Amino acid sequence: MKPRRFALLLLVVLSLLAAACAPPATQAPADQPTVQEPAAEPTAESAAEPAAQSSGLSGEVVVGCAHALSGPIAIYGEPIRNGIMLAAKQINDQKLLGDATLSIVCEDTAGDKAQAINAFQVLINQDKVVAILGPTLSNSAFAADPVAQEAKIPVLGSSNTAAGITDMGDYVFRDSLPESDVIPNTILVTKDKLGYSKVAVMYGNDDQFTKSGYDVFAEALASSGTEVVATETFAKGDTDFSAQLTKIAALEPEALIVSALAEEAANIMIQARQLGLDVPIIGGNGFNSPKLAEIAGPAAEGAISGAAWNIGNPAPENTAFVEAYRAEYGGDPDQFAAQAYTAAWLMATAIKNAGSADPAAIRDALAAIKDFPSPLGTYSFDENRNPVHTPVVLIVKDGQFQVFE
Amino acid sequence: MFLQQLVNALWLGSVYALFALGYTLVFGVLDILNLAHGAVFMWGAFFGLMAVTRLDMPIWAALLVAMLGSGVLGIVLDRVAFRPLRKRNAPQLAAIISSIGASTILVSLAQGAFGAQVSRFPLDALPSQVFITGPVRVTLIQIIVFVASVVLMIALLLFMRRSRSGKAMRAVAYSGRISALLGINVDRIIVTTFFVSSALAGASGVFLGLAFSAISPFMGAPIELKGLAVIILGGLGNVPGAILAGFLLAATEVFGVAYVSSDFRDAIAFTVLILVLLFRPSGILGTAVERRA
Amino acid sequence: MPPFLNDLWLVYRSVFEFALIGSALGLSMYVVLRTGLLSLASAGFMAIGAYVGALLTIHLHVPLLVSVLAGALAAGGIGLLLGLPVLRLSGVYLAIATIGFGEVVRVFMLNIDSVAGRTITGGALGLNNIPRKTETWHLVLFVAVLIYLFIRIDRSRTGRAFDAIRQDHHVAASMGIDVVRYRNLAFLLSALIAGAAGVFSAHLTYFVSPNEYGFNGAVRILTFAILGGYLTWLGPIVGAFLLTFLPELLRFLGPYRPIVNGVVLILAIIYLPRGLVDPRFWRKTLRRRSPPPPAAPLETSG
Secondary structure, three states: OHHHHHHHHHHHHHHHHHHHHOOHHHOOOOOOOOOOOHHHOOOOOOOOOOOOOOOOOOOEEEEEEEEOOOOOOHHHHHHHHHHHHHHHHHHHHOOOOOOOEEEEEEEEOOOOHHHHHHHHHHHHHHOOOOEEEOOOOHHHHHHHHHHHHHHOOOEEEOOOOOOOOHHHOOOEEEOOOOHHHHHHHHHHHHHHHHOOOEEEEEEEOOOHHHHHHHHHHHHHHHHOOOEEEEEEEEOOOOOOOHHHHHHHHHOOOOEEEEEOOHHHHHHHHHHHHHOOOOOOEEEOHHHOOHHHHHHHHHHHOOOEEEEOOOOOOOOHHHHHHHHHHHHHHOOOOOHHHHHHHHHHHHHHHHHHHHOOOOHHHHHHHHHOOOOEEEOOEEEEEOOOOOEEOOOEEEEEEOOEEEEOO | OHHHHHHHHHHHHHHHHHHHHHHHHHHHHHOOOOOOHHHHHHHHHHHHHHHHHOOOOOHHHHHHHHHHHHHHHHHHHHHHHHHHHHHOOOOHHHHHHHHHHHHHHHHHHHHHHHOOOOEOOOHHHOOOOEEEEOOEEEEHHHHHHHHHHHHHHHHHHHHHHHOHHHHHHHHHHHOHHHHHHOOOOHHHHHHHHHHHHHHHHHHHHHHHHHHOOOEOOOOHHHHHHHHHHHHHHHOOOOHHHHHHHHHHHHHHHHHHHHHOOHHHHHHHHHHHHHHHHHHOOOOOOOOOOOOOO | OOHHHHHHHHHHHHHHHHHHHHHHHHHHHHHHHOOOOOOOOHHHHHHHHHHHHHHHHHHHOOOHHHHHHHHHHHHHHHHHHHHHHHOOOOHHHHHHHHHHHHHHHHHHHHHOOEEOOEEOOOHHHOEOOOOOOOOHHHHHHHHHHHHHHHHHHHOOHHHHHHHHHHHOHHHHHHOOOOHHHHHHHHHHHHHHHHHHHHHHHHOOOOOEOHHHHOHHHHHHHHHHHHHHOOOOOHHHHHHHHHHHHHHHHOHHHHHHHHHHHHHHHHHHHHHOOOOOOOHHHHHHHHHHHOOOOOOOOOOOOO
């Protein structure tokens, strides 16, 4: 039959096209990079101590990575994977684990909780990983982390900010500062400098990350005695915010607080300016991406972000990370990449310190990490396996994030 | 504030109407739910973006490139996903599955080619002019999209009513079998339908890409649901109905936010949709011909 | 069990469980399709069941069976209330009305996050720490009970009425079949099944949140029934198993996985447009190999 053959042919062509287009980086685990470029590895002296005299480590140490690499959440999954792969490459180049190599196996969660559970099962039972980095969303973490907890495999999230993540068990870690560690300080600092007394709030109410951020903002605003004249919501995937912003503009707030991710926030900024709402716009971790200024252009000027990471931090660990990232991927990293990169380094350091590939020993070594120099700053875990480091307040000036002073 | 919200509603309505134009065409002529329309729309935006950033084309030329590119993509889509089903006389529901498959492929290809990140047209692709008259602010792109949706609607209506292909399309929409008996080349008409519908999708991809700086492989999904609601609310394949429904949905959303609560915006919009359907079971302007799903 | 089999079971146990939940959801879609209606309300019903069940477990610590019954009844009650007005619609108009219902449910789940300081649904944060109470055998039993139910329906007056209505509801009505009543019955059954499936799934994944049950969820359930085939009860089950296992088995493809997934979907529906379980097709194919059985009368629908 003719149409049948034609359809088949087209499908084959499409698949070939796909093969040509798809990013090759995801395919293979980044074990033993073949090209060794010592010049491109400026972290050698900074990010970690010289090669370990590791005891019981040899061969391949397999660490799983379960992140959203397809579907809409891949927008965060991609920089996260980039950060992890970059770290793995450096860790192996520097022989952090002595004779052993760190091998990262990535499984796609598609941002879906069922697939996250399945990815964890595959990593634990088939790939026999000693630890897992991930998953991308807090939603997935609530579903999949119990699987790792039950199997006694340490799991380290680098983008889970919801309350209660590490309450799931003693094998569950995260290195992403929850909004509750970032936002109260942001409100304090900006209120002091900008002197606003009535604000309007906008947030995405169907997203765990933006909703958590809103809850903390609302509490911080209330305790700082700031009047909230309007609270407006939007949904994931919305592009038109003019109805909400018109309503807000009519109430003449002195600042606009936005709990949104960078891509949405950028469009909110553009439209707010178009509607004549020229007040300062303040947000949390979600703002902290080069995409904010890239998309919003001049509308992003003066936007303030409370954040866990400052791209301009002059510490050598950070400059080395930013430079290596640019060299490898040809663009600035965002906070997701920085936290994922740090997570991979933390895990590798725990493996090194444990001196064995035993998950229980790695868990203990990870929990014991104190004052680790990282792009996020001097990093420690607290007794509940949550991150401890100093957050920053950033402002967009000339299209770049700078420390807000 | 009311006047500005009215402008906002007209604006959002023209966005929905623009997207729905091409969508309702395939739906009306072929009676299939094409869940890959959002993916074609997304590719249209990328075709336009590539024409501007890689080939340094002016925006109007990029629009033409996007329409042509999406139109061809639509024909390919038909060849791969829908034509084989027609040849086998498949039930209409089968087309939903193959369109989902096609949509998955198109979105993944875009992710492979462009990454998952959000991009935008260059800042200078279109002047970001704001017109202020009294209490109302309108941007240049809003006016352009509004005018474009009206012009394209009129062009599409004229095409359907006056041109040979358009008349043949309506005949095929009424009954493919009878059209074939009347000597109409049904296959050619269907290819034309897919081309026109997808070119319109590509045009709306470029316009909405300019209006909202949110071009990504996943930009089709959120508007696809709204578009689906609009074309069904308007009545099967009814072009003026879809336009009207687009403005109705937008007005419900905008005034829902303005005077009720943004929390319940979508619940209000869909409740209104269900209520309208209970009174007009074949859509606002639909005829009461019963068709099977 | 030999160790490699044990590993295989550990890797695919949760996939198997999700496939069983999917089977139940596919059947909840199938029962309505059987009366010639296209409803996408199953995801909304599933959400109602999941939340009712999870809240009962968290706050009142009731046994799973009680949660399941309560979740199913809650979804069923809403299904009855919804069905009375909307089942007058047909074709895509019913489809979009039921999608609208799902969106309304989702928005309510997002917004009744807490009342007077007490957490209700948790909004977008969802409900976490739901104890894992669903065992694999519960799901096997659940699906087995559904299969038994559908076999009974097939052989009953109700089943024949369903089929008559699907083929032509005007003719069915003129034969004295109460079309409205049977369609409401099918819709009620659909809601009960989806509600129960929702409770089981909530107690399987420790966590529920409103966004799982939106438009995408509804379309996914629809694909189970259509790709599997909605002419027999076996179709939606086969569809659910294929569509749940396929992405997992394709993991080795890395970034090409969604593409191949889409290609398989298209090829499957093109070669088997009435679904994988198309009795007519398989009878014909098998007949070519073996001596022909007596020709059976076939219904014509589509």
